[in-house]
Amino acid sequence: MSNSPPLPSEEPVPGNGVNRRNFLRTSAVLTSGLAALAASLAPLRELDEFPSMEQFLQKYYRELTPAEKEKVLKRIADEVEREYGVRPKVRDPQAMDGVEFVYALNLTRCVGCRKCVHACVAENNLSRNPEIQYIRVVRLPHGSLDLEKAEHNYDPEMVPEEGFFYMPIQCQQCENPPCVKVCPVHATWQEPDGITVIDYDWCIGCRYCAAACPYWARHFNFKRPSIPKERLNPDMAYLGNRPRRKGVMEKCHFCVQRTRAGRYPACLEACPVGARKFGNVLDPESEVAYILRTKRVFIQLKEELGTSPRFFYYFDV
Amino acid sequence: MREAIRNYAVFLWRCGRVAFVGDWRYYTWMGVLTVLCLLGLNAYAKQFVHGLYITGMSDEVSWGVYIANFTFLVGVAAAAVMMVIPVYIYNNEELHDLVIFGELLAVAAILMCLAFVTVDLGRPDRFWHLIPGIGQFNFPASMLSWDVLVLNGYLLLNLHICGYLLYCRYNNRKPARWFYIPFVFIAIVWAVSIHTVTAFLYVGLGGRPFWNSAIVGPRFLASAFTAGPALIILALQIIRRVTNYRITDRALLTLRSIVQVSMLINVFLLANEVFKEFYSGNLHVASSKYLYLGLHGHNALVPWIWTAIVFNLVAMVLLVLPLSRSLKWLNFTCVLAIVGIWIEKGMGLVIPGFVPTPLGQMVEYQPSLNETLI
Numbered sequence: 001m002s003n004s005p006p007l008p009s010e011e012p013v014p015g016n017g018v019n020r021r022n023f024l025r026t027s028a029v030l031t032s033g034l035a036a037l038a039a040s041l042a043p044l045r046e047l048d049e050f051p052s053m054e055q056f057l058q059k060y061y062r063e064l065t066p067a068e069k070e071k072v073l074k075r076i077a078d079e080v081e082r083e084y085g086v087r088p089k090v091r092d093p094q095a096m097d098g099v100e101f102v103y104a105l106n107l108t109r110c111v112g113c114r115k116c117v118h119a120c121v122a123e124n125n126l127s128r129n130p131e132i133q134y135i136r137v138v139r140l141p142h143g144s145l146d147l148e149k150a151e152h153n154y155d156p157e158m159v160p161e162e163g164f165f166y167m168p169i170q171c172q173q174c175e176n177p178p179c180v181k182v183c184p185v186h187a188t189w190q191e192p193d194g195i196t197v198i199d200y201d202w203c204i205g206c207r208y209c210a211a212a213c214p215y216w217a218r219h220f221n222f223k224r225p226s227i228p229k230e231r232l233n234p235d236m237a238y239l240g241n242r243p244r245r246k247g248v249m250e251k252c253h254f255c256v257q258r259t260r261a262g263r264y265p266a267c268l269e270a271c272p273v274g275a276r277k278f279g280n281v282l283d284p285e286s287e288v289a290y291i292l293r294t295k296r297v298f299i300q301l302k303e304e305l306g307t308s309p310r311f312f313y314y315f316d317v
Numbered sequence: 318m319r320e321a322i323r324n325y326a327v328f329l330w331r332c333g334r335v336a337f338v339g340d341w342r343y344y345t346w347m348g349v350l351t352v353l354c355l356l357g358l359n360a361y362a363k364q365f366v367h368g369l370y371i372t373g374m375s376d377e378v379s380w381g382v383y384i385a386n387f388t389f390l391v392g393v394a395a396a397a398v399m400m401v402i403p404v405y406i407y408n409n410e411e412l413h414d415l416v417i418f419g420e421l422l423a424v425a426a427i428l429m430c431l432a433f434v435t436v437d438l439g440r441p442d443r444f445w446h447l448i449p450g451i452g453q454f455n456f457p458a459s460m461l462s463w464d465v466l467v468l469n470g471y472l473l474l475n476l477h478i479c480g481y482l483l484y485c486r487y488n489n490r491k492p493a494r495w496f497y498i499p500f501v502f503i504a505i506v507w508a509v510s511i512h513t514v515t516a517f518l519y520v521g522l523g524g525r526p527f528w529n530s531a532i533v534g535p536r537f538l539a540s541a542f543t544a545g546p547a548l549i550i551l552a553l554q555i556i557r558r559v560t561n562y563r564i565t566d567r568a569l570l571t572l573r574s575i576v577q578v579s580m581l582i583n584v585f586l587l588a589n590e591v592f593k594e595f596y597s598g599n600l601h602v603a604s605s606k607y608l609y610l611g612l613h614g615h616n617a618l619v620p621w622i623w624t625a626i627v628f629n630l631v632a633m634v635l636l637v638l639p640l641s642r643s644l645k646w647l648n649f650t651c652v653l654a655i656v657g658i659w660i661e662k663g664m665g666l667v668i669p670g671f672v673p674t675p676l677g678q679m680v681e682y683q684p685s686l687n688e689t690l691i
Contacts, residue, residue: 033351036351036355037355037358039355039359040355040356040358040359040362041358041359041362042359042362043359043362043363043365043366044362044365044366046366046367047365047366051442056442060446060453130370132376146600148600148603178522178523178524181458181459182458182459182460182461182521182522183455183459184447184454184455184459184461184462184465185443185446185447185452185453185454185455186453186455187446187453202443202446202453203439203440203443204438204439204440204441204443204444204446204447205369205438205439205440205443206434206437206438206439206461207379207380207437207439208459208461208518210376210379211379211380211522211525211670211671212521212522212524212525213524214523214524214525215524216376216377219376220369220376220379220439221368221439222368222369222370222372222374222375222376222439223367223368223369223370224368246368246439247368247369247438247439247440248439248440249439302524305523305524306523307523307524
């Protein structure tokens with residue numbers, strides 16, 4: 001880059017001549033360089049879950065053939081057994097025809113006891129340390145839906161408290177999910193029954209979806225999740241509650257392992273006041289269809305964003 | 318043909334050799350950098366093993382200094398265009414010999430951008446999922462996939478232009494205009510696109526009112542065109558001091574006028590944004606309040622952003638005054654502008670987008686030591 005003319009090709013490049021001193025100097029520099037490099041990489045020796053070749057090369061979920069999927073499910077069961085000492089049942093239940101799941105939550109009834117949160121943690125094998133929870137219950141002052149005023153860490157002797165109401169917030173299963181739009185690798189998508197799921201084996205952990213979600217519904221495994229062995233729920237689904245790995249996203253999936261088998265989500269079953277309703281909105285006989293038909297007012301959280309949630313808050317008016 | 322390839326390989330080899338030749342100052346500098354790199358590598362190895370847990374990031378503030386630095390460096394890379402335009406469109410003679418520095422700076426900045434994004438990934442081993450063809454590339458829906466394309470494209474363009482010009486110089490040949498001028502013009506448009514796409518990455522998120530504003534893109538460009546040339550002014554003077562490469566004061570002053578105008582626009586756009594946020598006073602002002610004034614007793618960013626604003630304003634005033642025609646003052650101004658914009662574009666843009674959370678929770682963020690090392 002200097003103004004001096006470029007080196008003609010015959011002239012030896014400095015340091016090119018092989019003599020003893022040069023050789024010794026170069027090898028000393030090289031050796032110490034390599035030693036420093038090795039020292040700086042030393043923490044890698046503690047690496048305990050290096051992905052196997054099989055994991056590394058695993059194909060995208062939606063491109064797996066039935067035979068390949070069978071192998072993947074078996075591999076996951078093996079891994080879980082090795083790690084937790086329990087042989088799980090790993091299934092891959094599919095969306096049913098003519099089903100679109102919808103959640104309705106009665107804000108008049110909710111007392112803010114957080115039983116749904118704990119049921120969810122137990123059902124979905126959520127990490128206890130660090131804590132990951134799909135449901136966040138906030139306490140709001142009487143009359144206001146302004147989430148800036150929400151109290152997340154309320155901890156009274158007894159709920160409900162005078163002058164407040166409670167609002168559990170989880171994945172709203174949007175019809176126009178911003179998280180799906182922004183994912184650079186299609187690791188998250190909307191299923192035919194309206195549930196937005198994640199392929200935990202495909203997510204690269206960029207956390208763009210977490211930035212995009214207006215409901216703070218997407219959670220990242222900053223660390224390897226820890227679940228007590230005796231608390232592991234062995235009834236697992238690939239797109240549902242199988243244990244996650246470090247470095248990937250996870251979120252509420254309306255308990256696919258239960259709901260696609262005709263059961264209610266765990267949070268609904270745990271609710272002591274019957275504030276939670278769940279079902280197939282395409283079935284006119286269903287409870288949720290009835291609620292959406294007959295209630296005068298219901299709220300889709302942050303409706304102005306155009307995400308069109310499948311989660312409706314309503315009141316007993 | 319084979320001869321040409323062999324020649325080119327020799328050229329690359331010689332370039333590599335030249336990179337290892339220098340005086341003691343060069344070796345000291347490179348030695349210090351190497352030590353820093355190794356410290357960073359060590360910190361990254363720890364993160365690779367234990368997860369991003371060891372950073373200061375959390376579910377609430379899920380992006381931190383990695384993405385902040387990425388954003389700032391995209392700006393620096395884009396700013397190379399500010400040296401290219403005067404040369405190739407207005408035929409500015411003074412800058413002609415220097416334009417290659419701008420392009421080399423762009424290459425370096427883009428490489429650093431890519432490194433910052435990589436360390437931010439939770440699963441770097443699954444990087445191949447992003448590669449079009451073998452992975453699942455969510456194009457055109459995801460702005461991140463656009464970013465991958467434009468950044469890598471910009472890198473290739475600049476590598477081609479710099480590589481070709483250097484190779485011609487090495488061969489003592491006059492570069493064939495048709496073989497690089499079209500790419501220069503593409504690169505000019507492309508430079509604007511890399512920063513615009515990076516801005517859209519944030520702007521496109523309806524759930525984050527702090528980012529969901531049309532002014533973010535223009536502000537990105539204005540600040541980039543301030544900080545980039547400012548950095549080049551400083552770099553050129555160092556080059557002038559330690560080599561015998563000819564760099565005139567006039568060239569530096571041309572860059573000064575670029576920085577001057579960009580800084581004025583930058584501050585103007587900032588004023589626009591602050592007005593809109595605070596005057597209308599709707600509920601979405603929470604993030605801005607957090608940034609500028611502190612909210613509910615949380616004010617980690619307040620001293621930072623005011624430092625940035627004071628630096629930017631002082632730099633602006635100095636740039637307008639004839640005082641900054643003297644190189645000493647100009648350098649001082651450039652440092653102020655770079656630091657100011659680095660704070661404002663990095664931490665000042667990324668973090669408040671997350672605070673408060675969409676559910677109104679206040680969780681603050683401090684980068685951890687390990688994170689800083691990386």
